[in-house]
Amino acid sequence: MAFALTSMMFALVFSFSAAAEEALVSRIAFGSCANQTSPQPIWDAIVNFKPQVFIWLGDNIYGDIRRPFKLFGNERTIGPWKNVPRFVPSSEDEMRSKYKIAKSNHGYSRLRQIAKVIGTWDDHDYGLNDAGKEFKGKDANQRLMLDFLDEPHDSPRRKQAGVYTSYTFGPEGRKIKVILLDTRYHRDPLRSDGTILGTAQWTWLKKELDGPSSEITIIASSIQVVSNLSACTGPLFYLESWGRFPRERNRLFKLISNSKRDGVFFISGDVHFGEITRYDCGTEYPLYDITSSGLTQAVEKAIPSFLHFVLRFLAWVTPTTMRVMNNNCKHRSCTYGQPNFGVIEVNWDANPVRLRFEVRGVSGEAVNSVTISLPELKKSKPNINKKGKQQFCTLEVDLPWLVRHRVAILFFLLTASVIVVQVGVLYMAISVLVKCLRKSKLD
Numbered sequence: 001m002a003f004a005l006t007s008m009m010f011a012l013v014f015s016f017s018a019a020a021e022e023a024l025v026s027r028i029a030f031g032s033c034a035n036q037t038s039p040q041p042i043w044d045a046i047v048n049f050k051p052q053v054f055i056w057l058g059d060n061i062y063g064d065i066r067r068p069f070k071l072f073g074n075e076r077t078i079g080p081w082k083n084v085p086r087f088v089p090s091s092e093d094e095m096r097s098k099y100k101i102a103k104s105n106h107g108y109s110r111l112r113q114i115a116k117v118i119g120t121w122d123d124h125d126y127g128l129n130d131a132g133k134e135f136k137g138k139d140a141n142q143r144l145m146l147d148f149l150d151e152p153h154d155s156p157r158r159k160q161a162g163v164y165t166s167y168t169f170g171p172e173g174r175k176i177k178v179i180l181l182d183t184r185y186h187r188d189p190l191r192s193d194g195t196i197l198g199t200a201q202w203t204w205l206k207k208e209l210d211g212p213s214s215e216i217t218i219i220a221s222s223i224q225v226v227s228n229l230s231a232c233t234g235p236l237f238y239l240e241s242w243g244r245f246p247r248e249r250n251r252l253f254k255l256i257s258n259s260k261r262d263g264v265f266f267i268s269g270d271v272h273f274g275e276i277t278r279y280d281c282g283t284e285y286p287l288y289d290i291t292s293s294g295l296t297q298a299v300e301k302a303i304p305s306f307l308h309f310v311l312r313f314l315a316w317v318t319p320t321t322m323r324v325m326n327n328n329c330k331h332r333s334c335t336y337g338q339p340n341f342g343v344i345e346v347n348w349d350a351n352p353v354r355l356r357f358e359v360r361g362v363s364g365e366a367v368n369s370v371t372i373s374l375p376e377l378k379k380s381k382p383n384i385n386k387k388g389k390q391q392f393c394t395l396e397v398d399l400p401w402l403v404r405h406r407v408a409i410l411f412f413l414l415t416a417s418v419i420v421v422q423v424g425v426l427y428m429a430i431s432v433l434v435k436c437l438r439k440s441k442l443d
């Protein structure tokens with residue numbers, strides 16, 4: 001009797017979860033970079049969108065401790081005389097309590113009731129700004145992160161090195177596969193051109209891409225895959241991205257290309273602004289990368305509002321070869337520097353199936369969007385893409401030198417003119433002073 005009951009219950013639970021997996025999914029939201037101690041009003045707009053799935057793209061909490069910029073004093077965090085690092089890891093207890101704050105946020109709790117929440121991590125929830133495989137706290141933090149996401153205790157994801165995993169949603173013929181990468185646990189140091197994913201994750205990824213087909217495949221990466229903004233902002237500043245690991249990036253494109261899988265695109269976070277980019281020369285069809293960052297952390301929030309126009313101007317003059325520029329953008333630069341989340345909507349009933357990518361602001365308004373038909377993400381017959389517009393093929397590093405470095409040139413010219421003006425003023429002041437002194441001596 002007891003046995004029959006348990007097996008019946010088992011069958012019930014099993015068929016329920018199988019049914020949940022097979023339910024048609026057409027609304028997915030995603031986001032990154034959420035400061036747990038800052039207000040998070042954006043969850044209202046996300047809940048209003050009624051996503052069936054929500055994907056965390058990392059910096060789900062700010063776990064590490066950031067010291068303030070300090071040029072002088074005891075703990076100097078910048079300048080050649082700096083004596084302490086700007087970022088330090090938190091203890092396990094501190095990490096746990098930060099996750100607790102994040103999880104008990106009212107808006108996020110409402111989201112968890114209506115959507116399946118899945119995710120990966122980036123540096124600040126991994127434990128340390130810009131950290132890679134060398135970071136000591138990674139195993140403890142992996143446990144805490146999987147607790148935050150309610151990963152079952154017997155999940156294989158708790159036994160592997162890194163948090164990468166995959167999900168498949170939807171019925172036969174309308175399947176969406178979501179591949180979550182771990183860009184931290186195995187990553188070699190920046191500037192090494194080494195690995196991002198590490199050997200085991202590469203083997204796993206190949207299997208995932210070669211495995212059972214799906215109409216749509218979303219590859220979630222905490223850092224941007226398509227854009228290589230650093231090529232145009234260096235030496236002023238650099239961002240993390242797949243572009244900084246060119247060999248690894250080519251390997252990824254080749255793997256997708258060889259997999260015979262269509263309908264693949266990327267979503268990413270990390271950079272504290274939103275944008276949609278595409279690269280047309282990585283595989284036989286355009287590879288889109290929809291970047292949403294962040295849920296609370298966004299570049300324009302870091303500076304006073306009367307300076308926002310400067311940031312927008314800089315975003316607009318910084319050259320980009322991959323960003324999709326269209327009339328759906330709120331700003332001319334087609335970047336969005338206020339808090340935002342990403343949206344993927346699939347119209348399965350349209351013929352052909354239509355896909356809509358959006359970046360949305362805090363009141364749910366679209367600030368950036370692209371609509372395509374699913375067949376546009378199919379390996380087309382040769383020569384359609386070959387001779388056509390080569391708009392999204394030029395790498396940022398291949399731009400003419402003056403174009404590529406125009407922001408840095410602008411910056412140095414401005415700095416130089418400020419210095420020249422200051423020296424001029426100083427010179428005039430001194431010569432006036434000298435004249436006066438001479439005059440008073442003569443008198």
Ligand SMILES: *[C@@H]1O[C@H](CO)[C@@H](O)[C@H](O)[C@H]1NC(C)=O
Pocket residue numbers: 035036037038039062066
């Ligand atoms: C998070 O928000 C709190 C409160 O607004 C602030 O003190 C803290 O510096 C923020 N942390 C980060 C990493 O921005």
Ligand SMILES: *[C@@H]1O[C@H](CO)[C@@H](O)[C@H](O)[C@H]1NC(C)=O
Pocket residue numbers: 228230231232234243244245246249395396397
């Ligand atoms: C991206 O930019 C960096 C910095 O300029 C450069 O080293 C790297 O080769 C670029 N990657 C690609 C794929 O162009």
